[in-house]
Amino acid sequence: MTTHQNLADTAPDTEAARPVLTRCAEAETCADPSSVMTLLADSAGTQGAFTSYRSTFARGAAGAPAHFHTRAWELFFVIGGSLQVLVGEEVKVLGTGDFLAVPPHTPHAFAAAPGSEADVLFVFTPGMERFDYLRLLGRVMRGEADPAEIAASSEQFDNHYVDSPVWRAALERSA
Template sequence: MVRDADNTKEALIVRSEEAEYVPLPHGGGFRLLADASATGGALGANRLTLGAGADGARPHYHALSSELFYVLCGTVEFFLDDEVTSVGPGGLVVVPPRMPHAFGAAPGSTADLLAVLTPGIDRFGYFRALGRIQHGLDSFDSLKAEQARYDVHFLDIPAWQSARTG
């Protein structure tokens, strides 16, 4: 939250053109809307666009936070605790702490979704790193050392990859 001179809370306003954009090679990208430090730790928010059939996140869980996804357009496949389900425009998914999850645009579909993590963790650095990794400028291993910092704990779940390719 932004505070005024009297140290009272003010609303956070982020206009689309003011939000940092992290492009992804499949034609999508992250629009970084609010990091936890801008909301007094209440939440973090970003908008993610995915190219046709593109993966959004590999299997992981958050130890501290719940994650909300609102599908703005397209169809998203979600892996939620060993089950894969498709969610279309206007659909909402809330993932509780410690639940393994992953997501990606459905085959042949692009997707646009709003993601909110609460309580918030400063994760803009994580999204920037993902952009570098997707463009081949850094390795995925560079994020493994940052799992606790970003509350993103990666999992090896072959069922997700099988569902995506098969």
């Protein structure tokens, strides 16, 4: 399984950053019944600069419940469709071409917008090792792992879940 490839033909034995290329055909994917996550570049491959993955959500697919990160910004770029997003205490709908940057400590959540599919590029900066977290999410969604493992990993993956009455109400309206 190849998740990324350094573009330099010869790698000098230094800490210099090198370009990262992830070929679509070689990228690892994590799928569950309503979404597919394509793992593009994890923190180890970018010297901690960023982590990136792409998620495609089926119509009506849940994304992530309300949560925040303490160390990283989370960037969203909507490639296609529409994404419903909680940012703090506001719910917004992002459409194709929209970009959102959520700073650390800001509660946020996301799901495919009502009646829509969504194709979204996610970037965390600085990077954090998230691919094991995404793999765990896929296993939980497929019923292969206990959801308690997600709660137990909150510090390791800097993913802290919170209650959001605003987000719960938005999901109820869109159901």
